[in-house]
Amino acid sequence: MYIPEHFAETRPDVMHRVIREHPLGVLVTHGPDGLDANHLPFEIDPDQGPHGLLSAHVARANPVWQRCPTGTPVMVVFRGAQAYISPNWYPSKHEAHRQVPTWNYEVVHAHGLLTIRDDERFVRGIVARLTRRHEAAEPQPWKMTDSPPDFIDSMLRNIVGIEISITSLVGKIKLSQNKEARDRLGAAEALDVRGSRELAASMRAAE
Known part of the structure:
Protein backbone atom coordinates (compact mmCIF):
# COMPACT_ATOMS: atom_id res chain seq x y z
CA MET A 1 0.00 0.00 0.00
CA TYR A 2 1.38 3.40 -0.99
CA ILE A 3 1.51 5.64 2.10
CA PRO A 4 2.75 9.25 1.86
CA GLU A 5 4.34 10.33 5.13
CA HIS A 6 1.53 12.73 6.08
CA PHE A 7 -1.07 9.91 5.80
CA ALA A 8 0.91 7.24 7.67
CA GLU A 9 -0.75 5.91 10.83
CA THR A 10 1.50 4.04 13.27
CA ARG A 11 -0.40 4.32 16.56
CA PRO A 12 -1.67 0.86 17.58
CA ASP A 13 -4.66 2.26 19.50
CA VAL A 14 -5.88 4.17 16.43
CA MET A 15 -5.54 1.13 14.18
CA HIS A 16 -7.26 -1.09 16.74
CA ARG A 17 -10.07 1.49 16.90
CA VAL A 18 -10.61 1.28 13.14
CA ILE A 19 -10.83 -2.52 13.40
CA ARG A 20 -13.28 -2.41 16.33
CA GLU A 21 -15.56 0.17 14.72
CA HIS A 22 -15.45 -1.45 11.26
CA PRO A 23 -15.14 -5.17 12.00
CA LEU A 24 -16.07 -6.52 8.55
CA GLY A 25 -12.62 -7.35 7.23
CA VAL A 26 -11.42 -8.73 3.90
CA LEU A 27 -9.35 -11.86 4.55
CA VAL A 28 -6.83 -12.06 1.71
CA THR A 29 -5.15 -15.42 1.18
CA HIS A 30 -2.86 -16.95 -1.42
CA GLY A 31 -3.37 -20.67 -1.80
CA PRO A 32 -2.80 -23.32 -4.47
CA ASP A 33 -5.47 -21.74 -6.66
CA GLY A 34 -4.10 -18.21 -6.35
CA LEU A 35 -5.44 -15.15 -4.58
CA ASP A 36 -8.74 -15.27 -2.71
CA ALA A 37 -10.70 -12.80 -0.57
CA ASN A 38 -13.36 -13.56 2.06
CA HIS A 39 -15.46 -10.93 3.83
CA LEU A 40 -15.81 -11.78 7.53
CA PRO A 41 -16.76 -9.99 10.77
CA PHE A 42 -13.80 -10.12 13.15
CA GLU A 43 -13.26 -9.71 16.87
CA ILE A 44 -9.95 -8.23 18.00
CA ASP A 45 -8.16 -8.82 21.29
CA PRO A 46 -5.48 -6.09 21.35
CA ASP A 47 -3.77 -7.60 24.41
CA GLN A 48 -2.88 -10.93 22.79
CA GLY A 49 0.61 -10.92 21.30
CA PRO A 50 2.62 -7.88 20.21
CA HIS A 51 -0.06 -6.51 17.85
CA GLY A 52 -3.29 -8.28 18.81
CA LEU A 53 -5.30 -11.36 17.87
CA LEU A 54 -8.15 -11.55 15.33
CA SER A 55 -10.92 -14.16 15.62
CA ALA A 56 -13.70 -15.08 13.18
CA HIS A 57 -15.47 -18.05 11.63
CA VAL A 58 -16.16 -19.31 8.13
CA ALA A 59 -18.71 -21.71 6.68
CA ARG A 60 -17.50 -25.29 6.76
CA ALA A 61 -18.35 -25.41 3.04
CA ASN A 62 -15.89 -22.54 2.42
CA PRO A 63 -12.67 -24.17 1.15
CA VAL A 64 -10.44 -21.42 2.55
CA TRP A 65 -9.84 -23.24 5.85
CA GLN A 66 -8.63 -26.36 3.99
CA ARG A 67 -6.63 -24.56 1.29
CA CYS A 68 -4.85 -22.42 3.89
CA PRO A 69 -3.80 -24.56 6.85
CA THR A 70 -2.52 -23.39 10.23
CA GLY A 71 0.62 -21.28 9.81
CA THR A 72 -0.41 -19.73 6.49
CA PRO A 73 0.54 -16.02 6.15
CA VAL A 74 -2.56 -13.89 5.50
CA MET A 75 -3.66 -10.27 5.39
CA VAL A 76 -6.94 -8.74 6.57
CA VAL A 77 -8.02 -5.34 5.21
CA PHE A 78 -10.26 -3.18 7.40
CA ARG A 79 -11.74 -0.06 5.79
CA GLY A 80 -13.04 2.64 8.09
CA ALA A 81 -14.86 5.87 7.29
CA GLN A 82 -14.54 7.04 3.68
CA ALA A 83 -16.04 9.63 1.33
CA TYR A 84 -15.48 11.63 -1.86
CA ILE A 85 -14.08 15.13 -1.33
CA SER A 86 -15.07 17.90 -3.76
CA PRO A 87 -12.61 20.75 -4.39
CA ASN A 88 -15.58 23.12 -4.06
CA TRP A 89 -15.54 22.45 -0.31
CA TYR A 90 -12.10 24.08 0.08
CA PRO A 91 -12.26 27.85 0.71
CA SER A 92 -8.91 28.28 -1.07
CA LYS A 93 -10.35 26.80 -4.28
CA HIS A 94 -12.55 29.83 -4.73
CA GLU A 95 -9.52 32.14 -4.51
CA ALA A 96 -6.90 30.41 -6.65
CA HIS A 97 -8.81 27.54 -8.33
CA ARG A 98 -5.87 25.20 -7.67
CA GLN A 99 -7.59 22.21 -6.06
CA VAL A 100 -8.76 18.86 -7.44
CA PRO A 101 -11.14 16.12 -6.24
CA THR A 102 -9.90 13.36 -3.95
CA TRP A 103 -11.13 10.58 -1.67
CA ASN A 104 -10.52 10.52 2.07
CA TYR A 105 -10.52 7.28 4.03
CA GLU A 106 -9.22 5.21 6.92
CA VAL A 107 -7.73 1.77 6.24
CA VAL A 108 -5.74 -0.79 8.22
CA HIS A 109 -3.93 -3.84 6.85
CA ALA A 110 -3.40 -6.55 9.48
CA HIS A 111 -0.74 -9.08 8.49
CA GLY A 112 -0.52 -12.31 10.44
CA LEU A 113 -0.45 -16.09 10.68
CA LEU A 114 -3.63 -18.12 10.37
CA THR A 115 -4.70 -20.78 12.88
CA ILE A 116 -7.64 -23.11 12.11
CA ARG A 117 -9.85 -23.73 15.16
CA ASP A 118 -12.18 -26.59 14.21
CA ASP A 119 -13.63 -27.17 17.65
CA GLU A 120 -17.13 -26.60 19.00
CA ARG A 121 -16.07 -24.68 22.10
CA PHE A 122 -14.16 -22.09 20.09
CA VAL A 123 -16.87 -21.50 17.50
CA ARG A 124 -19.54 -21.28 20.19
CA GLY A 125 -17.45 -18.65 21.97
CA ILE A 126 -16.79 -16.49 18.90
CA VAL A 127 -20.46 -16.61 17.85
CA ALA A 128 -21.52 -15.64 21.38
CA ARG A 129 -19.08 -12.71 21.50
CA LEU A 130 -20.04 -11.41 18.05
CA THR A 131 -23.72 -11.72 18.93
CA ARG A 132 -23.40 -9.90 22.26
CA ARG A 133 -21.51 -7.07 20.64
CA HIS A 134 -23.67 -6.51 17.59
CA GLU A 135 -27.01 -7.14 19.31
CA ALA A 136 -26.20 -4.80 22.21
CA ALA A 137 -28.10 -1.83 20.75
CA GLU A 138 -31.30 -3.82 20.13
CA PRO A 139 -34.28 -3.35 22.51
CA GLN A 140 -34.35 -7.12 23.00
CA PRO A 141 -30.93 -8.51 22.02
CA TRP A 142 -31.01 -11.91 20.35
CA LYS A 143 -29.18 -14.68 22.21
CA MET A 144 -28.27 -18.19 21.16
CA THR A 145 -30.57 -19.48 23.91
CA ASP A 146 -33.50 -17.91 22.02
CA SER A 147 -33.30 -20.87 19.62
CA PRO A 148 -33.65 -24.59 20.42
CA PRO A 149 -30.31 -26.12 21.51
CA ASP A 150 -30.37 -28.78 18.77
CA PHE A 151 -30.82 -26.06 16.12
CA ILE A 152 -27.86 -24.03 17.45
CA ASP A 153 -25.74 -27.18 17.70
CA SER A 154 -26.45 -28.01 14.06
CA MET A 155 -25.58 -24.45 12.97
CA LEU A 156 -22.30 -24.52 14.91
CA ARG A 157 -21.31 -27.79 13.25
CA ASN A 158 -21.50 -25.97 9.93
CA ILE A 159 -18.84 -23.38 10.76
CA VAL A 160 -15.10 -23.47 11.45
CA GLY A 161 -13.22 -21.00 13.62
CA ILE A 162 -10.11 -19.09 12.64
CA GLU A 163 -7.59 -17.00 14.53
CA ILE A 164 -4.95 -14.66 13.13
CA SER A 165 -1.97 -13.74 15.26
CA ILE A 166 -1.14 -10.25 14.00
CA THR A 167 2.52 -9.86 13.10
CA SER A 168 2.26 -6.27 11.82
CA LEU A 169 -0.29 -3.49 11.38
CA VAL A 170 -0.09 -0.98 8.52
CA GLY A 171 -2.36 2.05 8.72
CA LYS A 172 -3.25 4.83 6.31
CA ILE A 173 -5.49 7.65 7.52
CA LYS A 174 -6.13 10.16 4.70
CA LEU A 175 -7.97 13.15 6.16
CA SER A 176 -6.68 16.12 4.14
CA GLN A 177 -3.73 16.55 6.52
CA ASN A 178 -1.79 17.92 3.54
CA LYS A 179 -4.24 20.82 3.16
CA GLU A 180 -4.56 24.15 4.95
CA ALA A 181 -6.57 23.88 8.16
CA ARG A 182 -9.37 26.03 6.71
CA ASP A 183 -9.67 23.71 3.70
CA ARG A 184 -9.70 20.57 5.84
CA LEU A 185 -12.33 22.05 8.15
CA GLY A 186 -14.38 23.32 5.20
CA ALA A 187 -14.46 19.82 3.74
CA ALA A 188 -15.40 18.38 7.14
CA GLU A 189 -18.34 20.78 7.37
CA ALA A 190 -19.55 19.74 3.91
CA LEU A 191 -19.32 16.06 4.89
CA ASP A 192 -21.38 16.73 8.02
CA VAL A 193 -24.14 18.24 5.90
CA GLU A 198 -17.73 9.92 11.31
CA LEU A 199 -15.23 10.98 8.67
CA ALA A 200 -15.98 14.67 9.36
CA ALA A 201 -15.17 14.18 13.05
CA SER A 202 -11.89 12.46 12.22
CA MET A 203 -10.93 15.27 9.85
CA ARG A 204 -11.60 17.88 12.53
CA ALA A 205 -9.37 15.99 14.96
CA ALA A 206 -6.55 15.58 12.41
CA GLU A 207 -3.43 17.70 12.47
Whole structure:
Protein backbone atom coordinates (compact mmCIF):
# COMPACT_ATOMS: atom_id res chain seq x y z
CA MET A 1 0.00 0.00 0.00
CA TYR A 2 1.38 3.40 -0.99
CA ILE A 3 1.51 5.64 2.10
CA PRO A 4 2.75 9.25 1.86
CA GLU A 5 4.34 10.33 5.13
CA HIS A 6 1.53 12.73 6.08
CA PHE A 7 -1.07 9.91 5.80
CA ALA A 8 0.91 7.24 7.67
CA GLU A 9 -0.75 5.91 10.83
CA THR A 10 1.50 4.04 13.27
CA ARG A 11 -0.40 4.32 16.56
CA PRO A 12 -1.67 0.86 17.58
CA ASP A 13 -4.66 2.26 19.50
CA VAL A 14 -5.88 4.17 16.43
CA MET A 15 -5.54 1.13 14.18
CA HIS A 16 -7.26 -1.09 16.74
CA ARG A 17 -10.07 1.49 16.90
CA VAL A 18 -10.61 1.28 13.14
CA ILE A 19 -10.83 -2.52 13.40
CA ARG A 20 -13.28 -2.41 16.33
CA GLU A 21 -15.56 0.17 14.72
CA HIS A 22 -15.45 -1.45 11.26
CA PRO A 23 -15.14 -5.17 12.00
CA LEU A 24 -16.07 -6.52 8.55
CA GLY A 25 -12.62 -7.35 7.23
CA VAL A 26 -11.42 -8.73 3.90
CA LEU A 27 -9.35 -11.86 4.55
CA VAL A 28 -6.83 -12.06 1.71
CA THR A 29 -5.15 -15.42 1.18
CA HIS A 30 -2.86 -16.95 -1.42
CA GLY A 31 -3.37 -20.67 -1.80
CA PRO A 32 -2.80 -23.32 -4.47
CA ASP A 33 -5.47 -21.74 -6.66
CA GLY A 34 -4.10 -18.21 -6.35
CA LEU A 35 -5.44 -15.15 -4.58
CA ASP A 36 -8.74 -15.27 -2.71
CA ALA A 37 -10.70 -12.80 -0.57
CA ASN A 38 -13.36 -13.56 2.06
CA HIS A 39 -15.46 -10.93 3.83
CA LEU A 40 -15.81 -11.78 7.53
CA PRO A 41 -16.76 -9.99 10.77
CA PHE A 42 -13.80 -10.12 13.15
CA GLU A 43 -13.26 -9.71 16.87
CA ILE A 44 -9.95 -8.23 18.00
CA ASP A 45 -8.16 -8.82 21.29
CA PRO A 46 -5.48 -6.09 21.35
CA ASP A 47 -3.77 -7.60 24.41
CA GLN A 48 -2.88 -10.93 22.79
CA GLY A 49 0.61 -10.92 21.30
CA PRO A 50 2.62 -7.88 20.21
CA HIS A 51 -0.06 -6.51 17.85
CA GLY A 52 -3.29 -8.28 18.81
CA LEU A 53 -5.30 -11.36 17.87
CA LEU A 54 -8.15 -11.55 15.33
CA SER A 55 -10.92 -14.16 15.62
CA ALA A 56 -13.70 -15.08 13.18
CA HIS A 57 -15.47 -18.05 11.63
CA VAL A 58 -16.16 -19.31 8.13
CA ALA A 59 -18.71 -21.71 6.68
CA ARG A 60 -17.50 -25.29 6.76
CA ALA A 61 -18.35 -25.41 3.04
CA ASN A 62 -15.89 -22.54 2.42
CA PRO A 63 -12.67 -24.17 1.15
CA VAL A 64 -10.44 -21.42 2.55
CA TRP A 65 -9.84 -23.24 5.85
CA GLN A 66 -8.63 -26.36 3.99
CA ARG A 67 -6.63 -24.56 1.29
CA CYS A 68 -4.85 -22.42 3.89
CA PRO A 69 -3.80 -24.56 6.85
CA THR A 70 -2.52 -23.39 10.23
CA GLY A 71 0.62 -21.28 9.81
CA THR A 72 -0.41 -19.73 6.49
CA PRO A 73 0.54 -16.02 6.15
CA VAL A 74 -2.56 -13.89 5.50
CA MET A 75 -3.66 -10.27 5.39
CA VAL A 76 -6.94 -8.74 6.57
CA VAL A 77 -8.02 -5.34 5.21
CA PHE A 78 -10.26 -3.18 7.40
CA ARG A 79 -11.74 -0.06 5.79
CA GLY A 80 -13.04 2.64 8.09
CA ALA A 81 -14.86 5.87 7.29
CA GLN A 82 -14.54 7.04 3.68
CA ALA A 83 -16.04 9.63 1.33
CA TYR A 84 -15.48 11.63 -1.86
CA ILE A 85 -14.08 15.13 -1.33
CA SER A 86 -15.07 17.90 -3.76
CA PRO A 87 -12.61 20.75 -4.39
CA ASN A 88 -15.58 23.12 -4.06
CA TRP A 89 -15.54 22.45 -0.31
CA TYR A 90 -12.10 24.08 0.08
CA PRO A 91 -12.26 27.85 0.71
CA SER A 92 -8.91 28.28 -1.07
CA LYS A 93 -10.35 26.80 -4.28
CA HIS A 94 -12.55 29.83 -4.73
CA GLU A 95 -9.52 32.14 -4.51
CA ALA A 96 -6.90 30.41 -6.65
CA HIS A 97 -8.81 27.54 -8.33
CA ARG A 98 -5.87 25.20 -7.67
CA GLN A 99 -7.59 22.21 -6.06
CA VAL A 100 -8.76 18.86 -7.44
CA PRO A 101 -11.14 16.12 -6.24
CA THR A 102 -9.90 13.36 -3.95
CA TRP A 103 -11.13 10.58 -1.67
CA ASN A 104 -10.52 10.52 2.07
CA TYR A 105 -10.52 7.28 4.03
CA GLU A 106 -9.22 5.21 6.92
CA VAL A 107 -7.73 1.77 6.24
CA VAL A 108 -5.74 -0.79 8.22
CA HIS A 109 -3.93 -3.84 6.85
CA ALA A 110 -3.40 -6.55 9.48
CA HIS A 111 -0.74 -9.08 8.49
CA GLY A 112 -0.52 -12.31 10.44
CA LEU A 113 -0.45 -16.09 10.68
CA LEU A 114 -3.63 -18.12 10.37
CA THR A 115 -4.70 -20.78 12.88
CA ILE A 116 -7.64 -23.11 12.11
CA ARG A 117 -9.85 -23.73 15.16
CA ASP A 118 -12.18 -26.59 14.21
CA ASP A 119 -13.63 -27.17 17.65
CA GLU A 120 -17.13 -26.60 19.00
CA ARG A 121 -16.07 -24.68 22.10
CA PHE A 122 -14.16 -22.09 20.09
CA VAL A 123 -16.87 -21.50 17.50
CA ARG A 124 -19.54 -21.28 20.19
CA GLY A 125 -17.45 -18.65 21.97
CA ILE A 126 -16.79 -16.49 18.90
CA VAL A 127 -20.46 -16.61 17.85
CA ALA A 128 -21.52 -15.64 21.38
CA ARG A 129 -19.08 -12.71 21.50
CA LEU A 130 -20.04 -11.41 18.05
CA THR A 131 -23.72 -11.72 18.93
CA ARG A 132 -23.40 -9.90 22.26
CA ARG A 133 -21.51 -7.07 20.64
CA HIS A 134 -23.67 -6.51 17.59
CA GLU A 135 -27.01 -7.14 19.31
CA ALA A 136 -26.20 -4.80 22.21
CA ALA A 137 -28.10 -1.83 20.75
CA GLU A 138 -31.30 -3.82 20.13
CA PRO A 139 -34.28 -3.35 22.51
CA GLN A 140 -34.35 -7.12 23.00
CA PRO A 141 -30.93 -8.51 22.02
CA TRP A 142 -31.01 -11.91 20.35
CA LYS A 143 -29.18 -14.68 22.21
CA MET A 144 -28.27 -18.19 21.16
CA THR A 145 -30.57 -19.48 23.91
CA ASP A 146 -33.50 -17.91 22.02
CA SER A 147 -33.30 -20.87 19.62
CA PRO A 148 -33.65 -24.59 20.42
CA PRO A 149 -30.31 -26.12 21.51
CA ASP A 150 -30.37 -28.78 18.77
CA PHE A 151 -30.82 -26.06 16.12
CA ILE A 152 -27.86 -24.03 17.45
CA ASP A 153 -25.74 -27.18 17.70
CA SER A 154 -26.45 -28.01 14.06
CA MET A 155 -25.58 -24.45 12.97
CA LEU A 156 -22.30 -24.52 14.91
CA ARG A 157 -21.31 -27.79 13.25
CA ASN A 158 -21.50 -25.97 9.93
CA ILE A 159 -18.84 -23.38 10.76
CA VAL A 160 -15.10 -23.47 11.45
CA GLY A 161 -13.22 -21.00 13.62
CA ILE A 162 -10.11 -19.09 12.64
CA GLU A 163 -7.59 -17.00 14.53
CA ILE A 164 -4.95 -14.66 13.13
CA SER A 165 -1.97 -13.74 15.26
CA ILE A 166 -1.14 -10.25 14.00
CA THR A 167 2.52 -9.86 13.10
CA SER A 168 2.26 -6.27 11.82
CA LEU A 169 -0.29 -3.49 11.38
CA VAL A 170 -0.09 -0.98 8.52
CA GLY A 171 -2.36 2.05 8.72
CA LYS A 172 -3.25 4.83 6.31
CA ILE A 173 -5.49 7.65 7.52
CA LYS A 174 -6.13 10.16 4.70
CA LEU A 175 -7.97 13.15 6.16
CA SER A 176 -6.68 16.12 4.14
CA GLN A 177 -3.73 16.55 6.52
CA ASN A 178 -1.79 17.92 3.54
CA LYS A 179 -4.24 20.82 3.16
CA GLU A 180 -4.56 24.15 4.95
CA ALA A 181 -6.57 23.88 8.16
CA ARG A 182 -9.37 26.03 6.71
CA ASP A 183 -9.67 23.71 3.70
CA ARG A 184 -9.70 20.57 5.84
CA LEU A 185 -12.33 22.05 8.15
CA GLY A 186 -14.38 23.32 5.20
CA ALA A 187 -14.46 19.82 3.74
CA ALA A 188 -15.40 18.38 7.14
CA GLU A 189 -18.34 20.78 7.37
CA ALA A 190 -19.55 19.74 3.91
CA LEU A 191 -19.32 16.06 4.89
CA ASP A 192 -21.38 16.73 8.02
CA VAL A 193 -24.14 18.24 5.90
CA ARG A 194 -24.10 15.14 3.68
CA GLY A 195 -24.29 12.71 6.59
CA SER A 196 -20.66 11.52 6.68
CA ARG A 197 -20.29 12.54 10.30
CA GLU A 198 -17.73 9.92 11.31
CA LEU A 199 -15.23 10.98 8.67
CA ALA A 200 -15.98 14.67 9.36
CA ALA A 201 -15.17 14.18 13.05
CA SER A 202 -11.89 12.46 12.22
CA MET A 203 -10.93 15.27 9.85
CA ARG A 204 -11.60 17.88 12.53
CA ALA A 205 -9.37 15.99 14.96
CA ALA A 206 -6.55 15.58 12.41
CA GLU A 207 -3.43 17.70 12.47
